[in-house]
Each structure stands twice: as structure tokens, then as C-alpha cells.
Amino acid sequence: MPHVLVVYTDDEPGVLTRVASLFRRRGFNIHSLTVGPTERSRQSRMTIVVDAEESTVRLAVEHLKKQVSVLEVQQLGDRPKVVRDLALIRVAAGLDVRSEILQLAQVFRANVVDIAGDSLAIECTGGPDKIDALVDALRPFGILELGRTGAVAMARGIRASPQSRPVAAPQPASNQAMSV
């Protein structure tokens, strides 16, 4: 069963390698991993979707917490959450089916971001299920290229982590240049 983890780390070279290496060597199966900047300067935020048993996920969380560069790990678990994925889909679209595809895109509130002679590129944002459904719907037309970002997640409601800090609070001085 997929579990969603949100991990705050120092923004420094090598953190992604550390996390990926940890998951690899402990045999935790990553479904998706996204990383990007966050509300705090000099920190990164990862959303990791792990395919594993509850007990395995607990161990993964404890291992993550041991990493020097990791500030905080949230296991979203059953909490209400927003999970979003972005997909770019290039689909074969001859003139005969073009309007049909455009209609489909509309139903999914997806945008057409590029039009070529015989294909369309569609951008769609949403929960992984919605994107899976759009991909399935487009498949009969011929998907030429598909790229997905993997999930970015956030718990609904206020931030309820023990280490929760408002953005304006003083940041711990982190030595940005010092780690790989």
C-alpha cells in the first residue's frame, strides 16, 4: 500500500543521493520521489511515496530521521491530504480525432500546451488517480510521450507536526556549503 512521506532537509548537495541510497540499501520501494524548494530558505522538501507495509514504512521514517541533513519527517498516513501529480502527455491527434481529444482534455480540466501537425501535448494536474484515468482515456488515440512529476503532498488543515514552525521564525544556521 502506498504511504506518503514529507521530508524537510537542508538544501545542500548530496541530500537526494543520501535519501535515495538509504531507500535502495534498506530495500524500501520508492514509488515516486519529488524534491523542491520550500517556504523556508536553505531547505528542501521531498514528497516520497513508498510502496510498503506499515511496519516497513515506520522503519524508513526512523532511518530518515537519523540522517544529519534531515530536519523533519511527516508520515501523512490516513490524515486528510492533498496529493498532486503533474503529467505532460503527447498524444497522436490527426484532424479527425482532434476535437474529441480536446473535449476529453476539457473534462479532465487539462490544458493543451503544444499543438503540432499530427499531435497535441496536454498538461494535467491532479491526484494520481485522475491522471491515471486521463492516460487511460487517451491511450486509444496513441500516446507518443508521457512524463509525470510524481506526487507532491500536503496534509489538509493546519500544519500539525511537532516541529512545526511559522515561516518567520528564526532558522537554525545551517552550513550550506559544507555537506555533499
Add this chain to the structure above:
Amino acid sequence: MSQAGTHTGAQLIWECLTREGVATVFGYPGGAILPTYDAMVDFPIRHVLVRHEQSAVHMADGYARASGRVGVVVATSGPGATNLVTGLATAMMDSTPLVAITGQVGSGVLGTDAFQEVDITGITLPVTKHNYLVTRAADIVPVLREAFAVAKSGRPGPVLVDITKDAQQGRADMDWEAAEPIRHLRHLPPPLDPEALARALDLIRHAKRPIILAGHGIQMSGARAEVLALAERADIPFALTLLGLGAVPATHPLSLGMMGMHGEAWVNRAIQEADLLLAFGMRFDDRVTGKLKEYAPHAKKIHIDIDASELGKNVPVDVAIAGDLLTVLRALLPDVPVADRSKWLKQIRSWRGDSAVRDIKNLPDEGHLYAAHVMHDLWRLTEGKAVVVTDVGQHQMWEAQYYHHDAERSLITSGGAGTMGFALPAAIGAKLARPEAEVWVVAGDGGFQMTFAELMTAVQEGVKVNIAIINNGFLGMVRQWQALFYEGRYAATPILSPDFVKLAGAFGIHGQRVDTRAELAGAVAEARAAEGAALIEFRVEQEDSVYPMVPAGAALHEMIRRPNAKAGASAIAETGSDPV
């Protein structure tokens, strides 16, 4: 390269080390670390020149384990750095605090496959607690301070700091206070959960057949007195892991001895019959549990360890407490009820049964020399007071069975990694950490040949270690497995050795050969009296095996027992209580 600053990067390295209290480092120079070596001579540092970088890490490891301080290694880039890997993995598995400093090619050519460039931070990522690549002199102080803090804090471990040549040559100010490390504080154990403590106390109160599983964490936490207080107060016997030997005294009346693959049969049986296990600073390694599905099936389990990722990893537990053992036990102790569990203790004693008679130690010598005799006699002759550093294999298990360690930090051995070649260098490190201690190397003929070049290091540094080579002409433990599980096909296990006495002579140290038990005491006395390092080759029974044994994958109670001793064997002694 910045020209401003009070110090060169190289000077900052030694400034930091001396402020961290480091007086001894183990290393090997080379191109990319040359600026650092050049600066070293101006600092009060004893540098131990090794013969191979792997040994430098083992020495620092032995130094750290013997003293509780952080061991420090220095090496150059490329092959110098890659040679550290086995040592780092060894330290990582056994939670030894180390800081390894490596030189790296200049930052301008990083990533270009420059001469002696390797990505050592990439290579050592899984075998270090953390590692760093430093490319600016200004980062050296904060990184090194953090490296020491990380190495020591929580569950200790090795940290590698890779410093480019231009960072060593560049300049920066020494600002010690501004570099106060804080990131390791993120990972301190959470506050104790009173509810978990209450549940633990409840389990202890109701247990009829409890056993303490005493691990390495007891020594690292400094919780010996508290463990003993709990055991005595609640009348609970303790079994020890290999790395736990010495954490609590072997000759204590509640001590059962070692558990696991080569633990005594009655100890493993007691674990299988127990109704409560109190796991203190141990991690339920497969060598300890045997077949997990059938491990201690009747027992509730309380697991206390500073590393939360160990809780529930191998064995599901009823109460898991992540915390420093000393802190947890101090919180528990006042409420641990005084109890009398003599019935349970008597039961365990009865399971010991004929073990003493089966004990190989009681085999008549009849001209044969058994490794068990060597260990037993060495224990008696040194009055159990030596620091013994063992290699890996049969001799390691015999040492664990027959040398009864009462003192903390008196057994140093590669447990988790099982690294052959560990003993001699680690013993040199241990002796340098504790010059007043009598240090013995116990190694097999195989493992000793992996790192014996370090004999010259011992000579050059004037380090007095006594060396017992248990020579059976085989890679004995592998041979034992071949005998038991591979139909006796001895593939690649017979091993020739040089003439060890002549070898000792070539290194200029005392050397002796022992073929019979009668010669043993005299040889040990001579080795102890010899000035400088001394070596004894014990030519022992060639195809002797370590018993009892839980075959890999079997349950703890499915042990292969010792063969019955020959008729006439004298049941002189019971393990753990043989009067000296």
C-alpha cells in the same frame, strides 16, 4: 583561493583536532593530503604511520573501543581513501565513533578523473554515519566540529571528511565558537514516554522467567551499574551478545554467558523458554536470534535502544523504548520491584546438565593442543585482566567462550562486519589508548596473514602487544561449515603459513612456538616479559570445531551440541566459575 585569514586550512584541521582533545592519529601520507601533513609537525600530535590504510581505521577503531574516545584517521585521496572502506564498514556495524580525514584533488579538477581522484564521499556513503566534501578552508572548522559531534552523539559511528587540496592550502579565520555544531541535536532521542515505562514495569513485575539480553549499548551508554542494579534487584539473569561481553561481569552470579550461534546451549534454551526478554542496547542480530519465526516464542519483549530504527526491525516487541539506556534505566529502577526468581535460576542451572563434561576444555591433552585450552589458560594466566583483541573466526568464538571478561572494554572484536585482519591493528590502537593495559591479540593463521605488516608499525611505535596466533592450518570457521554443511569438501580452506617464529625474528620481536599444553604457561610468561611486541604461535588441533552451534537458519534450541568428551575427561570446571 582566499589569502585572507589567520590560518591555512591545514592548520585549521590540526587546531580543530587538538581542541577536540585528539593527541594520536593513525594515517598514511600522500599527494593530496601533503599540506595537512606539512602543518602537522607544529602541533602536539602523535602520528602512527601504518603499513596499509585499512589498518589505520582498525587502529583508530581499537583506540576508540578501548578508551571511549573518538578515533582519528588521516589518508590521502584515491587509493588511500578507498583502502579505508573496509575499516569504516567495520566501525559502522559496531557503532565506533571515528573521524576519517582524506585529502582530495583540487576543487578545480574535481570530477575530471584527475590523478588519484576518487569519489570517496560517494563510495563511503553507506558505510559512514555521515560524510562531507569540503572545498573551502572556511568550511573546515564547522565541518570538523560537526563531524566529531555526529560521530559521538546518539548511536556513534564513523564520519568521513574529504578535504580538497586547495581547501587545505587556502586561508580562513579560526572561529571556534561560531562553528558550534547544532545539526546533530535534531536527532536526540525523544523524551521518555511514561506510558511505555509503565508497561515495561508491568511486564517485569509479572514475569516468572525473565532474561536480560545485554548488548554493546550498555558500555556505550555507561549503564553497567544500572543494569546490574536492575538484575540484582529483580533477580533476573543476563545473557550477553558477543559485543556485550565485558559490559557486565562474566563471573557475576547472574551471568549466563554468551547467547546465539555459539552461545552455550543452556543459555539459548533459557531464552527459548523465557517469558520476558529485556533487550538492553542490542539489535537482535541474526547471529543472536537464529530462526526469527521460532525465536523466544513464549516471551514478551522489552527493547531499549538509542537507535529507534532498530526497534521492531528484526523482532516484533511489546514495549519499544528509543533512548539512552542509562537514562531509561534510571527512570525505571526506582519502581522495579524486588523479587526472588531462584526457581527460574535453578531451572536454568539444571539445563546446563552435562555441558561442563562435554566441554572441550575438559578434553585430556594427550599431546593434542586445543584452542579452547589456549583460551582457558590465557584467561587464568592473565587473571582475566587483559584487553583481548580478537580477529574473526573459530578462535574468536573460543575466546568468547573461554576468556571470561569481567571488565568493560576488555574484549575488542569485529562483531557485525566480521572483518578478518582486524585484530593486530585494532590491538595496536587499543594499547596506544591504554598504555597501562596488557593487550593480547588473538588471531587465526588466516586473519593474521591479512594485516601482519602492522607488526612493523608496532615495532616502529614501540607498542607492546602480545600476540597469540591460533594456527590450525585452515581457515577454520569456513572449514567447519564445509565439514558440517558441504560434505567435507575443503575448497580453498587449507592455508599455509610462514614460519611465524622466523617472521617475528624478521620484525625484530620475540617469537615462540607452542605445540603442547605443557609449554603454554612458560611461553605466555616469556611473551609477557619480553620487551616490545611478542608473538606465540599455538599449533592447535587442525580439524577442531566450535560447539555448541546453531546452524544458520535453525532455531536457537536446535543446537548442535558438543560431542561427548572421551571417557576419563575430568569435569573440573563449569564455564564462568572456574577458580583461577
